[in-house]
Structure formats: C-alpha cells, structure tokens
Amino acid sequence: xxxxxxxxxxxxxxxxxxxxxxxxxxxxxxxxxxxxxxxxxxxxxxxxxxxxxxxxxxxxxxxxxxxxxxxxxxxxxxxxxxxxxxxxxxxxxxxxxxxxxxxxxxxxxxxxxxxxxxxxxxxxxxxxxxxxxxxxxxxxxxxxxxxxxxxxxxxxxxxxxxxxxxxxxxxxxxxxxxxxxxxxxxxxxxxxxxxxxxxxxxxxxxxxxxxxxxxxxxxxxxxxxxxxxxxxxxxxxxxxxxxxxxxxxxxxxxxxxxxxxxxxxxxxxxxxxxxxxxxxxxxxxxxxxxxxxxxxxxxxxxxxxxxxxxxxxxxxxxxxxxxxxxxxxxxxxxxxxxxxxxxxxxxxxxxxxxxxxxxxxxxxxxxxxxxxxxxxxxxxxxxxxxxxxxxxxxxxxxxxxxxxxxxxxxxxxxxxxxxxxxxxxxxxxxxxxxxxxxxxxxxxxxxxxxxxxxxxxxxxxxxxxxxxxxxxxxx
Amino acid sequence: xxxxxxxxxxxxxxxxxxxxxxxxxxxxxxxxxxxxxxxxxxxxxxxxxxxxxxxxxxxxxxxxxxxxxxxxxxxxxxxxxxxxxxxxxxxxxxxxx
Numbered sequence: 001x002x003x004x005x006x007x008x009x010x011x012x013x014x015x016x017x018x019x020x021x022x023x024x025x026x027x028x029x030x031x032x033x034x035x036x037x038x039x040x041x042x043x044x045x046x047x048x049x050x051x052x053x054x055x056x057x058x059x060x061x062x063x064x065x066x067x068x069x070x071x072x073x074x075x076x077x078x079x080x081x082x083x084x085x086x087x088x089x090x091x092x093x094x095x096x097x098x099x100x101x102x103x104x105x106x107x108x109x110x111x112x113x114x115x116x117x118x119x120x121x122x123x124x125x126x127x128x129x130x131x132x133x134x135x136x137x138x139x140x141x142x143x144x145x146x147x148x149x150x151x152x153x154x155x156x157x158x159x160x161x162x163x164x165x166x167x168x169x170x171x172x173x174x175x176x177x178x179x180x181x182x183x184x185x186x187x188x189x190x191x192x193x194x195x196x197x198x199x200x201x202x203x204x205x206x207x208x209x210x211x212x213x214x215x216x217x218x219x220x221x222x223x224x225x226x227x228x229x230x231x232x233x234x235x236x237x238x239x240x241x242x243x244x245x246x247x248x249x250x251x252x253x254x255x256x257x258x259x260x261x262x263x264x265x266x267x268x269x270x271x272x273x274x275x276x277x278x279x280x281x282x283x284x285x286x287x288x289x290x291x292x293x294x295x296x297x298x299x300x301x302x303x304x305x306x307x308x309x310x311x312x313x314x315x316x317x318x319x320x321x322x323x324x325x326x327x328x329x330x331x332x333x334x335x336x337x338x339x340x341x342x343x344x345x346x347x348x349x350x351x352x353x354x355x356x357x358x359x360x361x362x363x364x365x366x367x368x369x370x371x372x373x374x375x376x377x378x379x380x381x382x383x384x385x386x387x388x389x390x391x392x393x394x395x396x397x398x399x400x401x402x403x404x405x406x407x408x409x410x411x412x413x414x415x416x417x418x419x420x421x422x423x424x425x426x427x428x429x430x431x432x433x434x435x436x437x438x439x440x441x442x443x444x445x446x447x448x449x450x451x452x453x454x455x456x457x458x459x460x461x462x463x464x465x466x467x468x469x470x471x472x473x474x475x
Numbered sequence: 476x477x478x479x480x481x482x483x484x485x486x487x488x489x490x491x492x493x494x495x496x497x498x499x500x501x502x503x504x505x506x507x508x509x510x511x512x513x514x515x516x517x518x519x520x521x522x523x524x525x526x527x528x529x530x531x532x533x534x535x536x537x538x539x540x541x542x543x544x545x546x547x548x549x550x551x552x553x554x555x556x557x558x559x560x561x562x563x564x565x566x567x568x569x570x571x572x
Contacts, residue, residue: 006527013513020502188502195497197508257493262505269493434496445504449511456512457519461564 001045002470003255004204004459011042012259015164019263023185031185032159035263039164043128050126053095054167058158060087061136065151068143081144085137092133095126100330128168130327134294135161139175141298147176156182163265165256169249169470171270171290178265186264194440197448198433199258201455207251207470208463210418214244218415223387226397230406234397236419237410238380241387243422245471246274249288252470275379275426278371280344282358283379295324306354313349318342328386333394337386344378519560521548 001007015038022031044051064084071077102118109116139157142148152160159182166173222229222237229237253270260267270290277283284292300320306313318339325338348357357363357371388394429435440448517524525548528541551557 006523009513009516013509016505016509024502190499191502191505192494192497193500193502193504193508195493196505199493264502266494431496433493437497441498441500445507446511449508450515452508452512453515456516457560460516460520460523461560461567 001042003252003259004208007045011038014038016263020186020188023264024188026185028185029155032155032182035164036155036158036162039159039162039167042164043162043167046127047124050124053091053126053129054132054162055158057088057091057132057136058154058161060084060091061139061161062151062154062157064140065143065157068140069151077144081140084140088133088136088140092129095123095129097326097330098123131170131172132161132167134172134291134298135166135175137298138172138294139179142174142176148179152179152182163260165260165263165265166267169252169256170288171253171256171267172294173267173290174294177268181265188264191264192261192266194437195433196258196261197452198436198440199254199261201452203251203254203258204456204459205251206247206254208459210422211244211248211251212463214240214247214415214418214422217412218410219244219387221410223389223393223397226393226400229400229409231401231404232408233406233410234400234403236415238384238397239419240415241383242275242376242380243419245383245387246271247422248471273426273428273430275376275423276372277375277379278358278363278368279352279356280341280348280375280378281356283375284341284345291324291327295320299323310350314346317346317349321345331390333385333388333391336391337382340382340385517547518551519556521551521557522561524548 001011015035018034019031019038022028022034040051040054043054061084064080064087067080068077068084071080098121102120106116106118109118139148139160143151156179160173160175160179163173218233218240219237222233223241226234250271257267257270268290270288272286272289274283274286277286300316303316303319304312305316319342321342322335322338325334325336325341328334328337384397385391385394388397443451521544524544525541528537528544531537531540548557
C-alpha cells in the first residue's frame, strides 16, 4: 500500500476514526491493538507471509528486553544485549546481503580459478526490513543504556516497531522518544492538525509531481543508457536525481509524520533543507536525520567516536559511512557512495581541525554561497554512483559529461522548472511551517478542507494515473 | 558523521521537534477537513474511483462496488464536476508536453 493512493486513503478513513473513537472511549489497550492490527494489514498488503517475519522481529526484541531488565548490571544482561543486536543484524544480513555475499564470493573464487558450487537461494527482500531492524536495535540499546527506563509490554513493542506510518520507509523512530508516548492515550485536545495536514499535502505534492515527473521524463531514461545522451541531458539528469530523491524520500517522511500527527503521535524531523548545507557535516545534519543520528549514536560513538585521537576518528567516520552505504543495499556502488561521504567527512575534519565550517558565525556571504555550490555538487557526484544500475554505468555517465557536441533531447522547460523549484524550496525561510500553521489557524475549518481538496485534485490532474513506489521502499 | 565536529554528546542531531512554535487543535477539527477534501475528490475525480474498482480482484462484492462506482461516475459526469475535472486534466497534460 503506497501513501498517496486511494487504497491508503480508504484504509486511513477506517483506521483514523476507529483509533480516535477507542481513545475517546478511554479504551487505551484496544486503541493500541486497533493500530497494531491496521499496521499488520498495511504490511501484509504486500506479502502476508512477511508479516510473520515482522512479528518474529518484535518477539525477538520484546523477549531480549525482558531478559535485559531481569539481568540488568550482570554479564548475562550484557551478553543478552550483544546477542539480541547480533540476532537483529543476522536477520537483516540474511535477507538483504546473503545473495550479494554469495555472488561476490563466487566472483572471487572464479577470479582465482577455484570455482565451487555455492548455496544460492531465492530470497525475497522483506519491505522495510532495514527500518524495523534498526528500530529493534534502538529498543535493545536504549534499554541497555537506560535511555529507556524499563522494558515494555509486548503490545507497546509491537506498536513501536510495527506502527504503519514509519514501518516501510522510516523515519527511524527511537525507542526512548517514542515508547513514552504509549503510556497514555493520545490527547484529543492537543493534536497538531495544522502540521499534520500541511505535511501530508506537501508530501503528496512533492512526490506526485516533482519526483514522479523528474523520474519518468529525465532521470530514468538517462541512467538506463547514459551513452545515448549529451552532457546537458546528463548533467540535468544528475541534478534531477538529486531533486527527485529529495522530493521522493522527504515526501514519504512528511506524509508519515503528518499521518502519525493526525493520530496524535509525534515523530522527529527527517529532512531540513539538505541542499543548502555549507559543509558535508552540515549536509548530514539535514539529510535523513533519523538515519544519521542512529548511525552516530549506535555505531560511530560505540566505535569510539572522536575520543581516541585523530586517526581513530577518521577510521570511525569512514567505517560508519561505509556501513551506512551498505545499509542502503547490497551492492558495491553503495560501498563507494558511503566511502566517498566518509572520506570527505574525514577530510573536512582534518582541514578544519574538528570544527564545522558551517557553524562559524560571520562567514562572508560569498564563501557561504561557494560552499553550498561545492557541497551540492559533491553530493550530486555521489548520487551518480548511488543511482546508477552499476559502477560501469556510473563511469559511463561521468565520461559522457565531457560530450558537449550532442544536442539536448530530454531537458524541457517544464523539467528545468521542476529542478529549479526543487532547489528553491531549499532556501525558503526556516520558519515557513510555523507561518503556514498560523495561516491554518486563521482559516475556517471548511476553508482548509476545500483548499486541501483543490490541491489534491490539482495534484491528481497533474500527476496523471498511478503512483510509482517510493525510492526508499527498496532499502 | 555530521556530528563529528561537534561533541559526541550533542543530542540535537535528528531530534528537532517539528511542533515547536505550532499550535495544537482539537481532534474534531480533522473531521470536516477530511470530509470536505474526500468529498471533493470523489465528486470531481469520480473517474479515479472507477479505475480503482477496475483493479480490484474479481468477486461478487467487488463487482457490486464497481457497478456503484460506475453509476456514481455517470451521475457526476451528467451533473458536470467530473467533466470539468477531465477538461482541466486534459489542458494540463497538453501544457506539460
């Protein structure tokens, strides 16, 4: 079930009144059970068998949580944490990386003339496994670190891991920030309706118009056969992909946050105008914030962070980003993408002696502007490897950027306008959501309804029939 | 990570509350917003409902649903909103090409 579809609308039109009805009747347990049932229905819509895997993940983390509580402070407790984290990673590794591992091993053995019969398996990649596994790990580690005071009942752990808005493509919600919200029913007098409605509409608009058109009319054809196009088409396909992936992924996050907000639950922000970043560190504070903070807190810091000297810090940065790259998928292109980001983060740290240049006050405007352009282009370079079918096509595209003799075939004024729009929204004032919220409170409720209806109709008229899956579904 | 230049204990990364500076409302205000927006969608984009029912797996219930969607679409076409939406849609499609 994809967010901006009639299927999801009808699903939500049943779930929303049921959940709030039960909350208003003070049936807190039934409210949670209704949302859990809805979440499993949402997940089983793709493949009902995989719902059992999701439940298995919940059971694993719930049981480990109980044991951590019981054996807190003992070596048995610490071993439970290690084993539970390892089991989560094993689950993720088997479904996501087994095929890649066997293929890479096969290639290696062939290159050494040592061919063997390897156990290839047909494994279906369960949608959202990277997200719900990381949330499971968050529950275990938060409990171990006492960021979460005690283990939670099975219903709460199920709700936390399976809650449908974040289930298949994030944001990655932290146990310590989300589980306390399940202690009491959502407050019907304190719902961020303006925020929720605004995020849903904004997300639908970014996904259905900007991301879809850029994908279909520019990015997909160019990345499929880069050698068929000249430098201008290639260059704008790269810019187009930067905007497409932002508008696609941030749209999913916006809709997820909005849908949860209308149900009375709070997620944290996942994007903050990433292409206005003035350094790569700044970029990672603005892009997929729930993943970057997860990697920082559950990987970079446990590896030692910046506490053991310069060399160890660079190593930790590189390792964290490479593993972050592999998290996106089982392919060498993601390893390279992560290594490029990690390498430049380490370089920035070396050059600026550990200070973030973007955080300096009073930098001249021209330096800030040049920094933004440089960082944006570095991020675009990395996106080429991220998006290309394989590394050879990425090199093909990079080589084609020198071919200025071929005429423009795909780039149109409309696509140029979409790219420009995608860049312009990176530079809107930081308090735009608050301004829109004030506007929402000035309008009559029926006016907001009419406005939402008109915007959704316009989106439907512009986007045409059908909705492409979100990019991050594959991760 | 992006936080490397800051201290490892800095917890601001990824913990921005979107609700800061925003006003909460009563849950009841969602009802008219949803009702009006959905009604507008179903009235003007009744063709979308028909397309949706056509993609459902065949069953007695879904056939009845499809018949109802077709009847609704015919009524909306006769009344005008569905035709108006198709005109707007066609005009936009031509412009984007």
